[in-house]
Amino acid sequence: MSLIHVDKNSASQARTTKACHLMPCEIDYNGPAKVADYFDTSVRHDQGTVLSATFRGRPLSGKEMQLPDGYTGLLLKELHRPYSEEEERHLKVSHKFEQFTYWNLDAEPSINDKIHKALEWTHIAKTLHSPIESQENSNVSEPDK
Amino acid sequence: MDLSAFETDNSCNCIVGSDIPEIAKREPCWLGIDEAGRGPVLGPMVYGTCYSPISLKDQLKEMGFADSKVLNEEQREKLFEKIKNSTEVLGWMIEVLSPNFISNSMLRRSKYNLNALSHDCAIGLIKKALDKGANIKEVYVDTVGDPAKYQAKLKGIFPDLDITVAKKADSIYPIVSAASICAKVARDNAVKNWTFKEGITVENFGSGYPGDPATKKFLTDYLDPVFGFPQFVRFSWSTADLLLQKNAVSVKWEDDDDDDQNDKKRKKDSAGTHSLFTFYKSEETGNKRSKKHSFFDERCLKNMTHF
Structure with missing residues (x-):
């Protein structure tokens, strides 16, 4: 396992993008793509907040999602791929995002979707890891006095 | 009309x-x-x-x-x-x-x-x-x-x-x-009068029948490696699908191997019952690390220390 550096300066310089899509498929490609021409033109606003689109002829249903408070999404780029496992790696932040659109394959978005459930963890983590409030502390220690 | x-x-x-x-x-x-x-x-x-x-x-x-x-x-x-x-x-x-x-x-x-x-x-x-x-x-x-x-x-x-x-x-x-x-x-x-939403202009796409050379040429020339074809093309036709398999980047969907897996499962089931002795085997004791709660599995959450 190698050390990974994320360039902090790049994070402050990176632009915030609204065009971030979480697709329900693995696309074996990294690099620029004609998203505006081919994908954005297929996006339609159905009833309510539900969106629909098409990718490779398949029907998608989607929804916009905000990241939880205090979180920022980062899109990382690696300029040089490491030659070996041991080599230190350097990543740059190319874009930041506060919201994204997630897409299901032929299924209406719901609170049972994995991405919804995954983000629940941020609330639980906050509760679990915040310090216990002093009032409760004093209640516990009272009888000893 | x-x-x-x-x-x-x-x-x-x-x-x-x-x-x-x-x-x-x-x-x-x-x-x-x-x-x-x-x-x-x-x-x-x-x-x-x-x-x-x-x-x-x-x-x-x-x-x-x-x-x-x-x-x-x-x-x-x-x-x-x-x-x-x-x-x-x-x-x-x-x-x-x-x-x-x-x-x-x-x-x-x-x-x-x-x-x-x-x-x-x-x-x-x-x-x-x-x-x-x-x-x-x-x-x-x-x-x-x-x-x-x-x-x-x-x-x-x-x-x-x-x-x-x-x-x-x-x-x-x-x-x-x-x-x-x-x-x-x-x-x-x-x-x-078809207008391509994808911002392309096409001179000639032939009759549209898969056997027409002009149609074939259009399908090959206008294939986008990521998105495949403009919406004008019926992706569900085998002609289109074969071209994508050959010339576009691969895309894997979660339901791709459903049929495959069902086949395998059926084969396994029909292969007969387990040997009786497998029931008497002692459980493997190698892995003593505590397992993560299923809460994390269900949400696809993992600890990441490297990419």
Whole structure:
């Protein structure tokens, strides 16, 4: 396992993008793509907040999602791929995002979707890891006095 | 034919038609249904219907309708003008099924095949004619799939109608010929006036049939490695699919290996029961690290220390 550096300066310089899509498929490609021409033109606003689109002829249903408070999404780029496992790696932040659109394959978005459930963890983590409030502390220690 | 509704949004289906002739509300009518553009890998498929009083059958024959495929484009356009100018006795309606709708339907999680899609479209047109108040008594349909099965299906849905499903109905019944002309004219116009949302301009895409060299060239030249094809192409056609497998980047979907896995599972099940001795084997004791709670598994959350 190698050390990974994320360039902090790049994070402050990176632009915030609204065009971030979480697709329900693995696309074996990294690099620029004609998203505006081919994908954005297929996006339609159905009833309510539900969106629909098409990718490779398949029907998608989607929804916009905000990241939880205090979180920022980062899109990382690696300029040089490491030659070996041991080599230190350097990543740059190319874009930041506060919201994204997630897409299901032929299924209406719901609170049972994995991405919804995954983000629940941020609330639980906050509760679990915040310090216990002093009032409760004093209640516990009272009888000893 | 005014297809402006479809031209402004060619991702979705669109229905265009005449007003219902007054006489078609009073007198018993016959109705014909035919489709155009079923085979091509490009553009929409169009369903057409025409209806007119049974008492005027002979008049319709004299109008010179024939199978739209034996007529040339000009003859079809002329005959369609005739249909449009016969609004007192002849009603018509077409539904344009966009290639995007065809792709999306056929590539859903639970596949919706082209025959079922065609049947449903025909059923929809009959229903619409009835809803508008046309006094339909006889229905003639050019078959898709097995005529007997298709006829039984339609009879089940419309028990009060006299339904005939036949091969080459468009060359036997003038009302079906008229319907086929409406469908073909609409298909030709929709293809001719196609605007590519993807910001490309195409000089020549041929007839749209997979065997046409010009169509093949278009499919190869305009293949985008990530997105595949513009919406004009029916992704569900094997011609399109094979080209993507060969020339585009691979895309894996979560339901891709469903069939594969089911096969494997079936094979495993049929391979017989486990050996009895496996029940007496001691559990492996190597892995003593505590397991993560299933809460994290269900949410695909993992600790990451490296990418």
